[in-house]
Amino acid sequence: MDKNEAILQEASRALELILKESLNAADKEQIVKKSIEHFTEHVSPDWLRYYKSISKNSVLVEWADSMEAFKDPHGNEFIDCLGGFGINIAGHQNIEIVKAVEAQLNRQALHNHELLDPLRGYLAKLVSMSAPGNLKYVHFCSEGTEAIELALSLALMTSDNCFIISTVNAFHGKKFGGLSGTGKATCRKLNLPIIQDVQYVEFGNAKAAETAIKSLIAVGETVAAMIVEPIQIAAGVLIPPEDYLQQIREICDHYGVLLIIDEIQTGMGRTGMFWACEDYGVVPDILVFGNAFGGGVMPITGIIFKKHLWVEELADNPWILGQSTSGGNPLACAAAIATIKFIIENDISDQIAKKGDYIMEKLKDLQMRHPILLDVRGKGLLIGLEFPTPEIGTAVSQALFQRGVVTGGAFNNAKIIKIEPAGVISLETIDKIIAKLDGAMSMVAQEFALSSSQSAPDAVFLTN
Known part of the structure; x- marks a missing residue:
């Protein structure tokens, strides 16, 4: 059997299992084995x-x-x-979300980024309507760490500053930029050196964050943003003091530092509020959302940010912010629209x-x-x-x-x-x-x- 025949045979076996309405005993054993x-x-x-x-x-x-x-x-x-x-x-x-995706699949699956695809526009408006405070512009991706990298990139390019403040034991993904904000040696050590202009502080300690920012400024450095999770999930579901995020917001405002809140796992109602930061009365400059956004049916993530971050450089060339090949595709947008409707309606x-x-x-x-x-x-x-x-x-x-x-x-x-x-x-x-x-x-x-x-x-x- 030549290579192509072997590939076709293997693909046919897998597709046969996918297309079967029910499995026999041999099928079940084969799948596990x-x-x-x-x-x-x-x-x-x-x-x-x-x-x-x-x-x-x-x-x-x-x-x-x-x-x-x-x-x-x-x-x-x-x-x-x-x-x-x-x-x-x-x-x-979820039958309502699956139904929306199936209907869109029968119409169009993926899209051309150069053109206007209606569902991406509808979804962006829904995110803006549901987001806290005055968050406005939305950019979609396909996975959480991709959205984190986009948020960090936006903060650096719009502030014209250098350092990022993150927290010890934070988890913001495993790609290069996300790893730079991740405060876990397990993830970082095999990838070092990565982005070096990141300072880590104790989670839940607002004073430590302010000290780090003040120290960097004192030695001539500049601080672009602080990235923080409302709850440190990967560290063991660590919940900060009630006034922590509010204090961080005030510190960022005082020193002209952008606040990025990572709600990839906490958003969409997981903590009992649509956004966890709402529970603390805090509006970030950039909010990162993700895992639950596609309703468990399609992968879709993204960021939403304040109007003032749409700077002249982005107006001249919006593509420099990045363009995810499959981010915000019609299938994923259909799932997310149905998910938001389901969460709000119920x-x-x-x-x-x-x-x-x-x-x-x-x-x-x-x-x-x-x-x-x-x-x-x-x-x-x-x-x-x-x-x-x-x-x-x-x-x-x-x-x-x-x-x-x-x-x-x-x-x-x-x-x-x-x-x-x-x-x-x-x-x-x-x-x-x-x-x-x-x-x-x-x-x-x-x-x-x-x-x-x-x-x-x-x-x-x-x-x-």
Whole structure:
């Protein structure tokens, strides 16, 4: 068999599975077997090692999903508390969003950037209408780190200043510019040197930010922007003091520094407000949005920024800001328009606020009864559970998997499990999660008490 014949045969096998309405037993076995083989041979030879955080003996292969959960090829259902890093605000396979995308697909899929595509205009207006304060102009991308790089680029080109202030343990992506703002050695060290004009300060400490800005100015440097998350999710769902963002806003205004707020995971209602920064009464100069924006159906991210940042250089040549090849394409815009409508029409932000209060109360009750649960923190349906050691955190995650709940950990920190379910999750499903977590922690506490000398599971988590 020559090369092209082999390629055609492999493509035909995959397409046959895609187009099948139902799978037989052989199909199911093939999907699992080939997924393991393909990931090991062609994606990453170490990928499966990360799945030990979910189960000691099982590999989870996603195949189908609906609203609160997803299924493997064999039809086993798992409640999704991993959340695709926040993409499923509107649930898996939300029928209203899928319907909009299907209708657009039958009309036009991608677009020519040189022309006017109506959905991009409609969506930009909707983002402007829903954004806090006087944020106005919108630029769309396809992934979070791309939007971060666009925000940093805009800040540098419009301020004519140099330094960026970021925070220790921040996560703003893994590409070159995003890595420069990411305050995690795990991500940065293999890529050094990267953009050097970045100063890191303690998250939640506004005074530290002001000191850094003052010090840079004192030695003749200039500061273009500060980039900050409302909640440090990858660091373990760390929530700053209530007045932190307001203080940062005032400091930035005083020193003429632009404020970039990264709402890639916190936006679109995840914390109980449409934008998390609204909860603190803060309007940034540049707001970055992302993961949930496409309703869990299409990838689309972007930035929205204040009118005064549309400087003369951009007026003369708007293309210098950058142009994402597939950013803001008609399919993604259709998904985002339907997502915004669904969130507003069903008051998903308020639902999430109430469900967040409901689950937090129950989690606090569990904490009283389970000494291994050291802390419960979060806002809305963005919650972190902290355990004494990475080994115990990993064991709890594995025990939840055995009970049909999939969770994820903070970035390379298995002590902390994130609970980030679909925004449309029912109270009944929340009760199921609580019951399963109760059982999981009881089992893990007993195992560690009875066999503390045994080797613990590998403390490796799926990361962002």
